[in-house]
Amino acid sequence: MPSRAIHKPSLPRVVVAGGGVAGLETLLALHALARDRVDVTVLAPELRFVNLSMAVDQPFKPKRGRGFRLEDTAVELGARWHHGVLDHIEHEAHRVFTRDGEELPYDMLVLAVGAHPEREWQSVDVLTYHGGHDGPSYELLLHHLLEGQISRVAFVKPAGASWPLPLYDLALMTAAECARHGRSGVELSLITPEEEPLGMFGAAASAKVRELLEAAGVTLHTSSYGAPTHRGWLEISPGERGMRVDRVITEPRLAGPRLRGIACAADGFIQTDAHGRVIGLDDVFAAGDATTFPVKQGGLAAQEADAVAEAIAASVGAEIEPQPFHPILRGVLLTGGPARYMRADISGGAGDDSTISREALWWPPDKISGRYLAPYLSSQVGEALDVMPQGEDVIPIEIPLESVASSTLGFGELTDLPLS
Secondary structure, three states: OOOOOOOOOOOOEEEEEOOOHHHHHHHHHHHHHHOOOOEEEEEEOOOEEOOHHHHHHOOOOOOOOOOEEHHHHHHHOOOEEEEOOEEEEEOOOOEEEEOOOOEEEOOEEEEOOOOEEEOOOOOOOEEEOOOHHHHHHHHHHHHHHHOOOOOEEEEEOOOOOOOOHHHHHHHHHHHHHHHHOOOOOOEEEEEOOOOOOOHHHOHHHHHHHHHHHHHHOEEEEOOOEEEEEEOOEEEEEOOOEEEEOOEEEEOOEEEOOOOEOOOOOOOOOEOEOOOOEEOOOOOEEEOOOOEOOOOOOHHHHHHHHHHHHHHHHHHOOOOOOOOOOOOEEEEEEOOOOOOEEEEEEOOOOOOOOOEEEOOOOEEOOOOOOOOOHHHHHHHHHOOHHHHOOOHHHOOOOOOOHHHHHHHHHOOOOOEEOOOO
16 A cells, blocks of 8 residues: 655665554654654554553443554654555565565564464353453443343463453453442352462562452462363363353463564564564564563563664664663553552563552553553553543542653653652
């Protein structure tokens, strides 16, 4: 598809394949760091960007418009837009090809194509929650739960790569909704292979999450795998355990993209170095869920994209010292009451610095905490309103976040706030 952006033929050509979190963060970071030094083309199959991280909220709150046109964003940031699906790469020729047979030349390529979601179980009693399109199905399930037509719901994390936080969101918000409606006798369970609930956030956060689940009446099974075997029954392993269930809520298991022309690990994910370079290819980068980094989360995808953008910017002469990917995990747990903000350095060199708070620990306080994408999302669709508690759940913060955002941070900043 032709672009409305001005072509800059004398500049290095950067193709960003993917219009999700990692792709948009790369685009925004390149615009901030090297806007006059590169000619960027965005190749993506989606026409719109939609914040999937807030999809779990849809069954519980009135619907509000979300998302924005990727073509408009690309043009706004001086990039060219190409609607299509990446098919394969011919690196010796420095060209990518779409499924429609179109080809795009590149000097540097960023693979931000994400992972492939796969359903673990196909059953009328299993809802695999993956995005806004699953909201109406969960809303119907919630209605049946509140009306007493069903009473036993299990939230099951599948084996393999996935991001478990949405299951905790759904379990806690469902418990809160049942409590608000005086629905007693409900049996909610959460089954996860994790040794501790949301253990990747560290000991302090995990302990608090366990307390929240217990207070909400959600029965937790850790170091466990759940599998629906026949209607109304969930087997739990290891051990000869099981439970009666009316419905099972799960999430997709993520598989690597297995791109033709790019070497990948056995599970299809792409191996990169600390700056996002694909192993063995100096001018091909990858960021986000498509890489072998084991934790699949939007904020981390954005951090990988930042490392890639800095490496590219430095290579074209920008005065920047590119920093390697240093994973800082930030997550917002929705509870049906005050949200909990969790932060942990998971690079392996900081010990356990686990933090969990009712107060925002970063700005903007979105579920997607990208350095460039979070402020952009807030400016476009007001995503910060989705996770900031409203009404009686407001928690006063000594540092006014709106003042910080408008006067000290500005566009393109993600800052951990020093809260007292």
